[in-house]
Amino acid sequence: MPQHYAIALVLLSALGFGSMAIFAKIAYAAGITPTMLLALRFALAVAILAPVVWLRRLPLPRGRALAGFVLMGALYTAQSQCYFTALMHASSGLVGLLLYVYPILVTLMAVAFGWEKLDRRTLQLLALAVVGMAITLGDNLQGQPLGIVLGLLAAAVYAVYIVVGGRLTQNTDPLAATLVVMAAAAVGNGALALAGGSSLPSGVTAWLAIGAIALFSTVLAIASFLIGIKYIGPARASIISTLEPVITLCLGVALLGESVSGGQLVGGTMVLAAVVMLSLRPRAPLPVDGTRDGARA
Numbered sequence: 296m297p298q299h300y301a302i303a304l305v306l307l308s309a310l311g312f313g314s315m316a317i318f319a320k321i322a323y324a325a326g327i328t329p330t331m332l333l334a335l336r337f338a339l340a341v342a343i344l345a346p347v348v349w350l351r352r353l354p355l356p357r358g359r360a361l362a363g364f365v366l367m368g369a370l371y372t373a374q375s376q377c378y379f380t381a382l383m384h385a386s387s388g389l390v391g392l393l394l395y396v397y398p399i400l401v402t403l404m405a406v407a408f409g410w411e412k413l414d415r416r417t418l419q420l421l422a423l424a425v426v427g428m429a430i431t432l433g434d435n436l437q438g439q440p441l442g443i444v445l446g447l448l449a450a451a452v453y454a455v456y457i458v459v460g461g462r463l464t465q466n467t468d469p470l471a472a473t474l475v476v477m478a479a480a481a482v483g484n485g486a487l488a489l490a491g492g493s494s495l496p497s498g499v500t501a502w503l504a505i506g507a508i509a510l511f512s513t514v515l516a517i518a519s520f521l522i523g524i525k526y527i528g529p530a531r532a533s534i535i536s537t538l539e540p541v542i543t544l545c546l547g548v549a550l551l552g553e554s555v556s557g558g559q560l561v562g563g564t565m566v567l568a569a570v571v572m573l574s575l576r577p578r579a580p581l582p583v584d585g586t587r588d589g590a591r592a
Contacts, residue, residue, distance in 0.1 A: 298527055305523035305535045311516030313542025316387035318504045318512060319379055320551055325501035329379040330484060331493035332505060333372075337481035339509035344474050353471040363459070364472055368479020370456040375480065376487070377449035385442025386553040388544030392431055392563045393446030395540045398533075398570045399424045400454035420569045427565025433558050469521055477513075533574045537567050 322332050348355075356364055381390045399421060405411040432443060496502055524532040540563065547553040 301523045301526035302531075302535065303523075304519040305527065305532045306538070308516045308520035308523065309536050309538045310542055311512045311519065312536075313391070313539040314546055315508055315512035316382055316391055316543050317546045317550055318507045319382050320387055320547075322496070322501050322504035322508075323383060325496060325498045325504065327496045327501045327505070328488070328491070328493045329376065329383065330488040330491050331495065332508070333375050333379055333484040334481065334488040334493075335495075335505050336509045336513060337477050337484055339506065340513045341474065341478050341481050343510065343514045344470070344477065348470055348474050351470070353468045355471050356467050356475060360467060361475065364467075364475040365479045367456060367460055368476045369483055370452055370459065371476055371480045372483035372487075374449050374452040374456060375484070377445045377452060381442045381445035381449060383442075385439040385446060386555075387547040387551065388540070388553055388555055389431075389439065389559065390442060390446045390449075391540035391543035391547075392559070392566065393443065394450050394453065395537070395566060395570060396424070396428060396447065396450040397453045397457065398573060399566075400451060401457050402573055404454060404458050417573070420572050424566050424569035427562040427569065429562070430558050431562030431566065433562070473517060534571050537570055537574075540567070 319329075319332060323329070355361070378390065378394060381393070402411065402417065402421065406413045406417070411417070496505065520532065520536075544555060544563070548555060
């Protein structure tokens, strides 16, 4: 496959992931709860992905590997709950930028566990990210505190998810691993929806938004990323993926009438610049199981 096609696929993936928050806001306006939205999202995604795995006769993980991917599904449930609930309390652009703190947290965890060295350049980039996040949050702490806390918590859980996934996906087909993780997330979110007494959506708008999240922002986004990363590598794909929060922010302004402060733009640019620079250096391989959400959510 020509590289420009692969790059286009990764861009399509970024558009899918970046637009997920917008579809969620539309679904909320139609009366659906975050828990029910997530339960239906993962159930539909499993229904679409399972036949693909079956037709390709991909072996599912077993034993300890299966248990590990179920654990990842539990982490994915927690992360997605934090992210989608944060969208009810803060703008989609701000939540998207907060989630993108996760590469910084992954780097800090890698340094803490001794997998990477904290050299001068890494320390400078981490400092840039911290300052950028402080500027981003400066104008929003009073008006959107719960959304900010949940957005940062989503980033923290996703960082743990990435580290766990990096140790599990080495010998497992990425689509098979993705299916197990999504199935576990469907069960987890479904249980939470039942426990919370959430009801199925009744309007067409809500179902269209959920369908868009499941098909375009989950299955198609994952498939596009997996194909693209195969031809251009994880480093370049990760750099292109930094467009995701930018897409979320722009769509929030254009379609939802959300406002963006100057501090949010400056701070967000600093954080994304730090993420890009960190992606350019050699590092331990991250998982390519496709279950990146949110924002990867």
